[in-house]
Amino acid sequence: MQGQSQRVIEAEHLSFAYGAVPILEDVNLQIEAGEFLGLVGPNAGGKSTLLKLMLGLLTPQQGRIRVLGRPPKQARHRLGYVPQYPSFPRDFPIDVLNVVLMGRLGVGAGLSAVLGTGFGGWRRRDREIARRTLLEVEAGDLESAPIGSLSGGQLQRVLLARALVGEPELLILDEPTANIDQRLEGEIFELLARLNTNLTIVVVSHDIGFISSYVNRVACLNRTLICHQTESIDGEMINTLYGEPVRMITHDHGTDDHEHGQSTGAGAHHARGVTPHG
Amino acid sequence: MAEFLNALSTHAFLQQALIAGLLASIGCGLVGPFVVVKRITFLAGGIAHSVLAGMGAALYYGYDPLTGALAAAVLAALLIGWVRLSWRTGEDTAIGALWAIGMAIGILFVSKTPGYATDLMSFLFGNILLVPARELWFMATLDLVLLLSVALFYRQFVAITFDDEFARLRGVPVELFYLLLLVLVAVTVVLMIQVVGLILVIALLTLPAAVAGQWTRTLAAMMGMAMGIGVLLTSGGLALSYAPDLPTGPTIILLAGALYLISAVSAGFLAKRRARRAVRSMNEHRDG
Numbered sequence: 277m278q279g280q281s282q283r284v285i286e287a288e289h290l291s292f293a294y295g296a297v298p299i300l301e302d303v304n305l306q307i308e309a310g311e312f313l314g315l316v317g318p319n320a321g322g323k324s325t326l327l328k329l330m331l332g333l334l335t336p337q338q339g340r341i342r343v344l345g346r347p348p349k350q351a352r353h354r355l356g357y358v359p360q361y362p363s364f365p366r367d368f369p370i371d372v373l374n375v376v377l378m379g380r381l382g383v384g385a386g387l388s389a390v391l392g393t394g395f396g397g398w399r400r401r402d403r404e405i406a407r408r409t410l411l412e413v414e415a416g417d418l419e420s421a422p423i424g425s426l427s428g429g430q431l432q433r434v435l436l437a438r439a440l441v442g443e444p445e446l447l448i449l450d451e452p453t454a455n456i457d458q459r460l461e462g463e464i465f466e467l468l469a470r471l472n473t474n475l476t477i478v479v480v481s482h483d484i485g486f487i488s489s490y491v492n493r494v495a496c497l498n499r500t501l502i503c504h505q506t507e508s509i510d511g512e513m514i515n516t517l518y519g520e521p522v523r524m525i526t527h528d529h530g531t532d533d534h535e536h537g538q539s540t541g542a543g544a545h546h547a548r549g550v551t552p553h554g
Numbered sequence: 555m556a557e558f559l560n561a562l563s564t565h566a567f568l569q570q571a572l573i574a575g576l577l578a579s580i581g582c583g584l585v586g587p588f589v590v591v592k593r594i595t596f597l598a599g600g601i602a603h604s605v606l607a608g609m610g611a612a613l614y615y616g617y618d619p620l621t622g623a624l625a626a627a628v629l630a631a632l633l634i635g636w637v638r639l640s641w642r643t644g645e646d647t648a649i650g651a652l653w654a655i656g657m658a659i660g661i662l663f664v665s666k667t668p669g670y671a672t673d674l675m676s677f678l679f680g681n682i683l684l685v686p687a688r689e690l691w692f693m694a695t696l697d698l699v700l701l702l703s704v705a706l707f708y709r710q711f712v713a714i715t716f717d718d719e720f721a722r723l724r725g726v727p728v729e730l731f732y733l734l735l736l737v738l739v740a741v742t743v744v745l746m747i748q749v750v751g752l753i754l755v756i757a758l759l760t761l762p763a764a765v766a767g768q769w770t771r772t773l774a775a776m777m778g779m780a781m782g783i784g785v786l787l788t789s790g791g792l793a794l795s796y797a798p799d800l801p802t803g804p805t806i807i808l809l810a811g812a813l814y815l816i817s818a819v820s821a822g823f824l825a826k827r828r829a830r831r832a833v834r835s836m837n838e839h840r841d842g
């Protein structure tokens with residue numbers, strides 16, 4: 277473990293198929309501790325599938341993947357995950373705080389991590405952490421709202437809080453801001469940038485221009501990794517990725533005073549949204 | 555009603571029936587809500603009906619039918635759980651098959667046992683008036699098992715019923731707790747068989763919880779309210795059926811069905827009225 281502790285994700289020649297349809301082919305991806313990686317690509321390009329391989333929810337037919345130097349299933353309690361779609365019934369009788377608290381399951385070591393400590397209930401410390409995290413994602417006022425009563429963007433913030441309360445070393449986010457308004461999207465990425473000082477982040481997004489000002493590397497996935505580089509994304513690369521000419525819309529995204537992220541060239545830096553046209 | 559209260563103070567069998575109802579209600583409250591929110595009524599039905607195999611076999615070989623019921627229920631729960639976890643397609647057919655096979659085995663055993671007709675009727679439809687004191691202790695033990703399991707693993711059960719993918723990522727052994735939940739369902743079924751019989755168990759398991767679900771916003775509140783409704787239904791059914799000498803099990807279930815309908819209709823009506831009022835008061839604010 278020691279020697280590999282710097283490598284958070286190590287995927288080698290990874291191939292995956294659902295049934296007979298190949299989804300990922302020969303994916304090689306290394307992510308170092310402390311990175312903030314943006315994963316982009318067209319619909320059905322396999323982004324969510326790659327994340328599920330990292331989480332050990334799917335097993336590759338070929339190749340090898342290591343997470344924090346271990347097989348994914350052994351590392352998964354050290355990860356935080358925001359799924360693209362919520363995987364629970366909206367009418368479940370539970371309030372926001374208790375949803376977030378579920379992210380505290382498995383925190384700690386040994387038997388108490390599996391069984392939880394305390395007789396059935398949550399400890400005060402767990403509640404405090406959950407409340408604090410809800411405040412961070414600007415959902416403090418939603419604490420006792422039933423989960424079914426939230427708007428799409430409110431729900432995404434709550435799911436982000438649920439991923440954060442487990443004190444993860446790697447945060448895996450599948451389009452975490454797809455439903456979130458522009459002001460909050462900026463603020464959530466500011467929050468992620470702050471968190472990035474002591475944890476590694478992988479985020480899937482379709483908003484290439486916007487994320488490129490926060491992330492320090494972008495990986496483009498369309499069945500296989502087409503690029504993973506530090507520089508800004510240029511138009512030509514996007515064309516290769518999406519397979520057709522793409523128009524980049526240039527307009528700023530909320531306040532533009534974020535300092536995080538690599539300084540990038542002109543062009544893509546201020547672009548928001550990429551729309552195919554042709 | 556007065557007649558019932560009068561009889562209650564003098565007849566020990568009625569007091570025992572009342573206690574049996576209370577003990578069964580604890581199961582209504584602790585396990586019913588999980589069955590309702592996880593939508594496993596069909597699985598629970600399969601477990602309940604295959605219990606007849608165990609009761610029939612125990613009767614035939616001369617053991618206590620309730621012990622046989624418990625063994626069969628736990629076995630059926632594990633089998634159905636295994637089918638659910640490992641079969642991707644056609645699981646409902648497989649569960650339906652287990653349901654019917656269990657009953658068929660039970661009926662064969664019972665029919666080969668002398669004097670079967672009365673036994674069969676009380677297995678199928680329950681006989682709360684004939685619960686011996688010994689069985690009350692058995693029921694109390696089952697309640698203790700339920701209470702301990704739910705108290706110890708409440709968070710894990712909530713996690714796997716709410717979002718099993720996320721629970722798995724947090725290191726919760728999802729399959730294990732899923733099977734444990736089904737075993738608790740099996741225990742609850744056995745708990746209720748004396749009261750309403752195995753055909754009607756599914757209604758007592760789910761209707762109180764479903765009614766509670768219409769008026770509460772957290773699972774814990776739902777459990778408390780379902781328990782209270784269970785107490786009301788079993789004692790109410792007992793009281794109502796006493797004077798006209800009706801079978802108690804079906805009376806309890808009809809009461810539960812009526813309550814469910816009334817609750818569903820009035821919950822819907824209240825929600826609509828609340829929404830109308832909200833919009834009207836908004837209009838008044840704007841105009842006034």
Ligand SMILES: Nc1ncnc2c1ncn2[C@@H]1O[C@H](COP(=O)(O)OP(=O)(O)OP(=O)(O)O)[C@@H](O)[C@H]1O
Nearest residue numbers: 294295299317318319320321322323324325326360
């Ligand atoms: N459970 C599944 N069973 C079968 N095929 C699936 C399943 N999930 C995804 N796929 C297929 O795998 C491919 C990749 O899906 P994936 O969800 O990884 O794409 P994505 O890059 O996340 O797309 P999007 O941007 O739309 O979220 C798609 O063609 C999809 O149809």
Ligand SMILES: [Mg+2]
Nearest residue numbers: 323324360450
């Ligand atoms: Mg996706």
